[in-house]
Amino acid sequence: MADSERTIFAPDDQQDYGDNPTEVRETDKYVEEYVRGFVEKWDELIDWEQRxxxxxxxxxxxxxxxxxxxxxxxxxxxxxxxIQLLKAGFDVTSADGSAEMLGKAFENGRDHNVVIKTVHADWRWLNRDVHGKFDAIICLGNSFTHLFDENDRRRALAEFYAALKHDGILILDQRNYDKILDDGFSSKHKYYYCGDKVTAEPVHIDEGLARFEYTFPDGSKHNLNMFPLRKDYVRGLLRDVGFQQFHSYGDFQEEGEEKDPDFFIHVAEKSYAGD
Incomplete structure (x- = not known):
């Protein structure tokens, strides 16, 4: 998502939040967070097979x-x-704002015998770097939470909307921040971050920041500062941008079937069924 002209890369294995990590609340910071040492461990956190x-x-x-x-x-x-979608026969273009992530994705694609078409792009200027119209856009892995400014969120969603065909859909997921903010953090550790030897827990939560710490088997720790998006707020943004229909799932189940899900998945359609 990062604008390459503004990107400042941190050392390979070192994150730097200065003296007040909970005061770091800016969209562009995420590029520095994904240092090489963190990216190389990311798949331990996900556990591809279990996920x-x-x-x-x-x-x-x-x-x-x-x-x-x-x-x-x-x-x-x-x-x-x-990679999952390429294997299933879809035509996929893969974008990210982290050059480190894209490099690892291409490497993983090669290991899975597929060729990933990668584009280094900032969501706020998505259509500058990604050309053409798509049937669907997916924004997964709680990634939308990297945007700290409401204008950035609205601009990114408008760029997504513009990159879709007239009947396109956006699939966007997020943590259940409502539960974290209102009741405290707990996780089934079942669907998203499946690595059983890695912990992902918040070390600070308020209405404007969810700061998570990831601890790996080798004892290393990395952090991500994220904006805690409430579900109804996200749906409101999608509606404001122009999406016509919404369907939300909780941990891959119909809404309401899964009590206190870890994640929500929103499917937003650009046009009404039958248009």
Whole structure:
């Protein structure tokens, strides 16, 4: 997502938040957070095999049920969903604001015998770097939470909307920050971050910051500062940008079936069914 002209890269294995980490609340900071040492460990956190089992064909089925073929993965990370969709026969373009993540994604694609088409792009200027219109855009892995400024969120969603065909859909996920803010943090550790030897827990929570710390088996620790998005707020933004229909899932289940889900998944459609 990062604008390459403004990117400042941190040392390979070192994150720097200055003297007041909980005061770092800016969109562009995420580029520095994904240092090489963190990116190289990211797949330990996800555990690709377990995650594939836990989410099954959810995204494949959602896309196929709506007849979508060309997919823009705007937060490809290390490539998990791009690779799953490529293997399922979709035409996928993979974008990310972290050059380190894109490098790892391409490497993972090669290891899985697929070629990932990567684009280094900032969501706020997405259509400057990514050309053409897509049947669907996916923004997964709680990535939208990297945007700290409301104008950035609105601008990014407008860019997503513009990159979709007239009947396109956006699939966007987020942590259940409502529960974290209102009741405190707990996690089933079942669907998203499946690595059983890695912990991901908040070390600071307020209405404007969710600061998570990730601890790996080798004892190393890395952090991410994220904006705690409430579910109804996100749906309101999607509506304001122009999306016509919404369907939200909790941990891959119909809304209401999963009590206190760890994650919400929003499927937003650009046009009404039958338009």
């Amino acid at each position: 594939a089992k836990s989410e099954g064909r959810f995204f494949i089925d959602v896309l196929k049920a709506r007849g979508k073929q060309t997919i823009l993965d705007v937060s490809t990370g290390t490539g998990f969903h791009s």
